[in-house]
């Protein structure tokens with residue numbers, strides 16, 4: 249069932265440790281909508297790549 253996908257644009261997952269949420273290809277954040285807020289509040293935004301501009 250679980251395919252071994254390499255890091256691809258359309259197969260990213262939430263960067264939160266216990267979260268396996270699959271991120272939408274339209275979501276350029278590293279976290280899902282839930283942890284995006286949470287991570288920001290806890291100041292643990294270790295986003296590998298940012299897409300602000």
Ligand SMILES: [Zn+2]
Nearest residue numbers: 262267280283
């Ligand atoms: Zn998450």
